[in-house]
Amino acid sequence: MYQDRGTEETVAQVCAADPFRGATVVDVVALHQRSLCYRLRFDDGRSAFVKRALPTGSGGAVDQEVAVLRQLSGSDLPVPRLLAALGDPRAPVLVTEDVTGSGTLETCRLDAGGTSPAWARAAARSVAAIHAVPTGSLPGDFPRCDPARRLVRAWTVVSPREVTRYASGFAEALRLLRGSHLVPLLRATADEWRPTAVVHGDIKSDNILCGAAPEAPRPLALVDWEAGGLGDPRWDVGCLIGDLVFTWLSGIDLDAGPSLDDWIAAADPPFSAVRTDIAAAVAAYEALVPVVAADRRLWVRFAAFFLLQRLCSAAIHSQVLPSRSLAYLQVAGQLLRRPDECAELLLCP
Structure with missing residues (x-):
């Protein structure tokens, strides 16, 4: 299910943090963007979008996204809800609701x-x-x-x-x-x-x-x-x-x-x-x-x-x-x- 060691580590990091602690990932879909992005599906039916900064130095951009979403998510604004922000500044991990739609x-x-x-x-x-x-x-x-x-x-x-x-x-x-x-x-x-x-x-x-x-x-x-x-x-x-x-x-x-x-x-x-x-x-x-x-x-x-x-x-x-x-x-x-x-x-x- 995991394409590389980095993906496996990222999934483990998400599953160890609230609100997914104890859940099991049953599907990982890699999404091709500037950062490393995945769609995770859990055994309880939930899904989430995960973005991890590239090791080449896009951590600042992901940190900026986290800072913006902290202010905007959880309201009626047209933004995905921020679920978690994990990791250290060199390799931050962003977890939001999975916005699929049409x-x-x-x-x-x-x-x-x-x-x-x-x-x-x-x-x-x-x-x-x-x-x-x-x-x-x-x-x-x-x-x-x-x-x-x-x-x-x-x-x-x-x-x-x-x-x-x-x-x-x-x-x-x-x-x-x-x-x-x-x-x-x-x-x-x-x-x-x-x-x-x-x-x-x-x-x-x-x-x-x-x-x-x-x-x-x-x-x-x-x-x-x-x-x-x-x-x-x-x-x-x-x-x-x-x-x-x-x-x-x-x-x-x-x-x-x-x-x-x-x-x-x-x-x-x-x-x-x-x-x-x-x-x-x-x-x-x-x-x-x-x-x-x-x-x-x-x-x-x-x-x-x-x-x-x-x-x-x-x-x-x-x-x-x-x-x-x-x-x-x-x-x-x-x-x-x-x-x-x-x-x-x-x-x-």
């Missing part, structure tokens, strides 16, 4: 025909609920986060070790990014960061697990809080918009013909349907959180960060940069250079 946001949108305004609204309302957490009640050591500045640094301050560590597509992606003259805009956007709310920090479909129906009292849960903390709420909304735009770009058919118009016409889902999802999400968020024009402008620019992040994530594992990545770069460039025009196109119903 799949990720992308899966539920696909099941609904490719897009779903109802699920988009549910995701936006859940993000708004997190942003509404009173910051005055947070402890002084509550984590802070600034993913925008971190990404700019990762894209512009690159060591030879990083270039040789990743596939050749990564170096090509960095060359294209720098040659696009977007770096000054990225830096200027990151400088607008204002830490005014609790944020998730890594909003994307994989981290939005949906329940049975978007109209349910608790329709979904936001998981993987390693990047969470006190940050800029506009980042989360921008990433949600970026994720929805990404589904459209991923559905463009590059073999539909020789022109860009051919590719867009054959996109599945079509842009009009994705735009409806984005407008629905934005309207749901704005119904709960006061928003001004400057916020919308930054949403659009942070959506560009999301697309560039997906470009670089794919490039890390590619010897040759996939041709679709050029579409991510081109759209990100438009979002950064023309945020007001793009906001009018994307955000308005």
Whole structure:
């Protein structure tokens, strides 16, 4: 049942701690993420999600997730309930409730025909609920986060070790990014960061697990809080918009013909349907959180960060940069250079 000694030790550690003391694990499912993650099923019918930091040094990220969940879990917020935090700082172990449901946001949108305004609204309302957490009640050591500045640094301050560590597509992606003259805009956007709310920090479909129906009292849960903390709420909304735009770009058919118009016409889902999802999400968020024009402008620019992040994530594992990545770069460039025009196109119903 155990893939390695580390897994066996982690399971034993969980079973020796409350609330699982004395229980027996009958099934272990390995989940592939940045940390070592498992789904454990016990002989009494319970299940739990377990995350263990990698020995290479992701302990700080898992510790950050524990600190955030200590403040947020156990309430009506769309977060998994924290069950235990075990181990030492070098290899912390996080145990939360097992949030399964009907799949990720992308899966539920696909099941609904490719897009779903109802699920988009549910995701936006859940993000708004997190942003509404009173910051005055947070402890002084509550984590802070600034993913925008971190990404700019990762894209512009690159060591030879990083270039040789990743596939050749990564170096090509960095060359294209720098040659696009977007770096000054990225830096200027990151400088607008204002830490005014609790944020998730890594909003994307994989981290939005949906329940049975978007109209349910608790329709979904936001998981993987390693990047969470006190940050800029506009980042989360921008990433949600970026994720929805990404589904459209991923559905463009590059073999539909020789022109860009051919590719867009054959996109599945079509842009009009994705735009409806984005407008629905934005309207749901704005119904709960006061928003001004400057916020919308930054949403659009942070959506560009999301697309560039997906470009670089794919490039890390590619010897040759996939041709679709050029579409991510081109759209990100438009979002950064023309945020007001793009906001009018994307955000308005």
